[in-house]
Amino acid sequence: MIRLAWRNVWRNRRRSLINVASMGFGLAAIMFGQSLLRSLQVQLIEKSTGSITGHLQVQDDKADLVKMPDRFIVDPRPAAAALENDPRVRASGGRIHLTGLVSTPATSVGALICAVDPEKEKIITDMHAYMTQGDYLGKTAKGLVLGESLAKRLDLRMGEKAVIMAQAADGSMGAEAFRLVGLYRTGSESFDNQIVYVPLAAFQELLARPGQVNNYVAKLKDIEQADEVQKDVAAALKGLPLRVLSWKQIDHEILGVKAFQDAILFIVLCVVFAIVALGILNTQLMSLFERVREFGVLMAIGARPRWVMRLLLVESALLGAVGTLFGLCVGAVLIAHFGRAGLSLPVGEALSYFLPFPSVIYMRPNWTAHATACLAVFATTVLAALPPALRAGRLKPAEALRHV
Template identity: 25%
Template structure:
């Protein structure tokens, strides 16, 4: 215990004997931790934004479907949405909102322009509670339950060259091969975070969609949102048990959108490669700083060994110095990153021009944001701190083998 106290005292005093050298080592660790946290926070922030845009603002975390709907997404594979199913959904406390929908594809036309679109028939009030759809109105007015109006994404509106007050004609297939033809005035233009929603989405009232597709009292899906995403798997099992194993099935968003999951996982792996490159650069900087410190203090170390200090104690003193410098740099690096990540989380930066278009082309909203996850901050802090300590092992081994005359002669 006495030796440990002596080692810590010597290490602390040695640090401030050469403030420039100590500052370089602390700064190397500080910027390493800061850059690692910012890189990971921004990367995960983009993923969270994408999930929020596609899940919270459209699909819901869970969906109740006819079992056949997964294999063949047609109106024929709909379910009966009645008071019994509604009661089973609302009986689970973790479910915050739900919305029955009819989703089907049709050809949308306006004058000489036409395009295949996704028509979503939903209850205006329930849809707004589920996804906050009313906040997405960019131009015009939000539709009502008994109206015969539609709302569409701004990208689709631009393609069809329509604005509020214009008319769009639909032509498609309805329930049991019936013909689905309808003409609807445009009530509003919507703006979504996900480019694919802006370019393809059309909303009409649920009752109007049931008449259009000849599917009275039916729905293709019931989208469900939860209090917490962490409870998704548990609520999925509970809801499936409530509605019965043979009637309908409950799927989570990961099962509904495997392409989104794969896209995020693929991008996350490429992000890890960039992070490993950053770690490599950081490692060279820290290792070079340590070697420089050993070389500059070679005569000092030789003198200490010559007057009787054991190589082992000298090596431990250097290790304590590295731990102190690493701890200071890691703590200040993580503290410095917190206001930056908090600012990006609360005030996302929207990308314009070529950078924004590049994000949209790969299906991401052109926005730079960040997550403020304490676990992410602590993990990156520990990675860099441990890396710094591991890199100090080689200089310590050199000190263990150092002969007194080696440094004095130099």
């Protein structure tokens, strides 16, 4: 049967090639869409967690806000121990994220002050990679790193001092002068205009909170392990007034964006599947009408109705297999090419207000999704052949033989 089916598939070569091409390019488009979306989402997560959030954070469990906890961890040592002792953690460190005021003789600007341990922060986030002048705090005890545009607004040059003010532990306004040691440019308006970096110890002194932090952040060796590490660290810290959050809880809006994008992709996929299915249905119906007499002959010489149905389904399955293989090859080549060369999209600009995001997407395969798409396209081709196959199975030999 397979030999006959295979030859029947290529009986009308042009029509079959058009079908294979439509299936193949349809599948390649699906794979491209899946890969693009996946790459975009992965880059979005990498950038978001790599710019500020990290993969896990330990916070005071009574803090109202998750992005910038409004309560401090008075003794971060248990959190430090739990994270540092976990082999799945690449680096961890205490931080303070707090709003404050940066003042120069020229002006004062409200800013988000990130007080960090510079050496640890270089592993946890990639902000140091955006430095355009000076260095990322280095060993300067009261150094200050600003975005270029914020420095310009403050009229502050390298080596000059700015005063940072923030509410201290006793409610008073703490103030301290910090010297500008580095400038960065991410291209993100919210980062470059609003976020300043200072050494953790100096800022703790300014706030009169020695040793205290308002989040203890960790970067994992594998982000996919975030949930299980979160669970284990939470278990280790049980009984303490602390909570352990993964990036999914802190940057939950990214998951919302991801779900939205996945929904759009699903709708697009349904449309593509419908187009493929209609193409196959049309081909098989034409094939049926052209070969009614032949089916009559097959039935006359002893083919059962079910056998004739199977023949049409096998033909469709073979056509589907060729189309799927072709689409898989085209899709894989496209993804491999844009994985190396990158795909330039204005997405960086679209997201630049919120995040430093590159305008080049490096596509990566999403084999689970691609395998599902291949199976779905293949199944669609077989299912689309079902109505004509059922019709062929109901043919009466004598009537089929009279068909012109």
